Amino acid sequence: MTPSRVAFAAILGKDLRAELRTLQSLPAMALFSVTTFVIFRFGLDRTSLSGSLAAGVLWATLLFAAVLGINRLFVAEREEGGFDAIRLAPIDRSALFAAKVAALLVYLLALELVAVPIFAVFFLSSAASLPPLLAVLALADLGLAATGTLISSMAVNSRARDLLVPLVLLPLAVPLMIAATGATEPLMALGGPSYDRFGTWLMVLGLYDLIFALVGYAVFDFLLED
Amino acid sequence: MSAEEPRPQPAIRLAGLRRDYGDRAALDGVDLELAAGESLVVLGPNGAGKTTLLRVLGTLLRPSGGEVEVLGCALPREAWKLRGRIGYLGHEPLLYRDLSGRENLRFQARLHGIGAAPAEARIAALLAAVGMERRADERVAELSAGMRQRLSICRSVLHEPELLLLDEPDSNLDVEGRELARELIGPDSGSTRVVVTHDPERFLPEADRVLRLGIDELAAVS
Numbered sequence: 001m002t003p004s005r006v007a008f009a010a011i012l013g014k015d016l017r018a019e020l021r022t023l024q025s026l027p028a029m030a031l032f033s034v035t036t037f038v039i040f041r042f043g044l045d046r047t048s049l050s051g052s053l054a055a056g057v058l059w060a061t062l063l064f065a066a067v068l069g070i071n072r073l074f075v076a077e078r079e080e081g082g083f084d085a086i087r088l089a090p091i092d093r094s095a096l097f098a099a100k101v102a103a104l105l106v107y108l109l110a111l112e113l114v115a116v117p118i119f120a121v122f123f124l125s126s127a128a129s130l131p132p133l134l135a136v137l138a139l140a141d142l143g144l145a146a147t148g149t150l151i152s153s154m155a156v157n158s159r160a161r162d163l164l165v166p167l168v169l170l171p172l173a174v175p176l177m178i179a180a181t182g183a184t185e186p187l188m189a190l191g192g193p194s195y196d197r198f199g200t201w202l203m204v205l206g207l208y209d210l211i212f213a214l215v216g217y218a219v220f221d222f223l224l225e226d
Numbered sequence: 227m228s229a230e231e232p233r234p235q236p237a238i239r240l241a242g243l244r245r246d247y248g249d250r251a252a253l254d255g256v257d258l259e260l261a262a263g264e265s266l267v268v269l270g271p272n273g274a275g276k277t278t279l280l281r282v283l284g285t286l287l288r289p290s291g292g293e294v295e296v297l298g299c300a301l302p303r304e305a306w307k308l309r310g311r312i313g314y315l316g317h318e319p320l321l322y323r324d325l326s327g328r329e330n331l332r333f334q335a336r337l338h339g340i341g342a343a344p345a346e347a348r349i350a351a352l353l354a355a356v357g358m359e360r361r362a363d364e365r366v367a368e369l370s371a372g373m374r375q376r377l378s379i380c381r382s383v384l385h386e387p388e389l390l391l392l393d394e395p396d397s398n399l400d401v402e403g404r405e406l407a408r409e410l411i412g413p414d415s416g417s418t419r420v421v422v423t424h425d426p427e428r429f430l431p432e433a434d435r436v437l438r439l440g441i442d443e444l445a446a447v448s
Contacts, residue, residue: 002310002339010336018324021365081320084286085381089337090310225288 004098007091011099016106018076025069026110033065033115037122049123055184058119059177062108063144063170065115069107070148071165073100074156087224097149097220101213104145112137129187132198136187139205140180146212147172153223179204235298237262237389237418238283242292245278252278253439255292258447260435262388265419267429270439276422277317279439280391283420284314297388310338313387313417315395319378323367327358327377330366331384338385352380356406371398376407383410383417390417396428 019025040057041047049057077083086096116137120127148169155164183201187193236259243256252275260266268276281287283296285305294301299308314320321330328349335345353359356376366374375398382390390411396404413419413432423429430436437447 002337006339007337010333014322014325014329014333017329018322022324076322076324080322081316081318082322084314084316084318085320085334086337087286088284088309088312088314089334090306090339091337 002089002091004092004095007089007095008099008102011086011096012102015076015099015103019103019107025072025107029065029068029107029111030114032068033061033111034118036061036064037115037119041122046123048125050125050188050190052181052185054123054188055181057123058116058184059140059180061119062112062115062140063173063177065111066104066108066144066148067166067169069104069111070152070169071162073104073149073152078156083224093221093224094217096224097153097216100149100153101142101145101216104148105141108141108145109137112141124188126192129184129193132187132193132195133184135202136180136183136205139202139209140176143176143205143209143212144173146209146216147176150212150216150220150223153220176205176208179208235262236260236295237264237297238266238420239295240292243279243282243289243294244291245275245282245287246290251290253282256437256439258435258437260418260420262418263416264434265413265421265432266435266437267426267433268420268422268437268439269424269426274439276439277393279437280314280316280393280420280422283389284312284391285309286314310385311388313382313385313390313411315378315382315390315392315411317393317397319366319374320381321366321374321377324365326363326365327369327373327380328353328362330377331362331380334381334384340385348384349380352384352410355409356380357402372400372403375399376403379407379410383415388417390415390419392419393422394424395421396423396425 077086116130116133120130151165151169151172155161155168158164179201183198183205186196186198238258238260240256240258243253244251245253256279268279270276278287282289282294282301285301285308288302296308297311299305321327325333331349331352332345335349340348353362356379358373358376361369361373366377379395392411395407395411399407411419421429435447
């Protein structure tokens, strides 16, 4: 049996190399988020946002941009026979789940490196909320990556996967969005960031991450069966 | 009374193998024993279940009924023990289009737990054996179907499998490619082989056993 860390590194390295070479997901995710911010800016006719509205605009945009990457997460495995190659190898299949979660996490972090500064320029009057926002982004990204990987692996064999991913993912992401916006809202309050129930929301995000990471680990092997 | 030699365990043993797709039986009651090192050629018309048989033997499909034992492992229960011992060459090359041939083989080597230095040596030897050294660093998407097949052959034998499952192994190969491939996946490869083909003239001379699958007929072994 190949050690899981070796299989994890091999699959993650393969995914990142292929994405760097083809740029099939990241540019689309970044462009989508920037375009959405522009639409919000003119649609709301506001040059500054705060509180729940700012948190909602940020997280709704990041979530929908993430769906673009989640849709494509297993396409190479499906269309190029990678599932069979991986199923024939002496590896623990949870290494594939972990590597895909890690790859999606990298995509989300790269997306946020572009999207969050642009959001701040468009809508925030001060950058004071950004340092504590990093903790919310990290925890929410982990949950979104675990849930997204799980849903993407279920949907990839369907011809309607482009419809299936958002239809299944978005309801599952509701608790994640409630916690992420709940933690972000006080950070973007008028008059500067506050930390009202910030720790509680972070714990909710951590719990969500844990639940979906465990569910993914438990069922992924079954999902790969014919 | 003479002491009888213990009968060697067959490499493949099928008893009443059945595989259904919904209401339709793709395989129904296949019985077979194949000794280690032997070559089995599987013949039959389109839709007879040849590829399904290979995928069941390769642990890629679960049998719906019957007994399946491959290299001493009962399927599907012990499929995990079998992985890494099979070389599978299917209709799809199982290569990532956006990686080069060499990168694909390195990826496969890592999945099979082959260390970096032995992997590089093995990859170089295989690429040379199929005449692909000069094109190995091009993206698979840019290669012809025949070249992909040569790379796919390298992938299937990279980890020196005990059992080779070959689905139309000559497809897309030119005459030179067929001869080169023969070195790696032919009867002298040392592996037990199951070859699915529509070209009996080419493969029957090297077969130890022949399995004929028919639509709505019982499988016949000779």
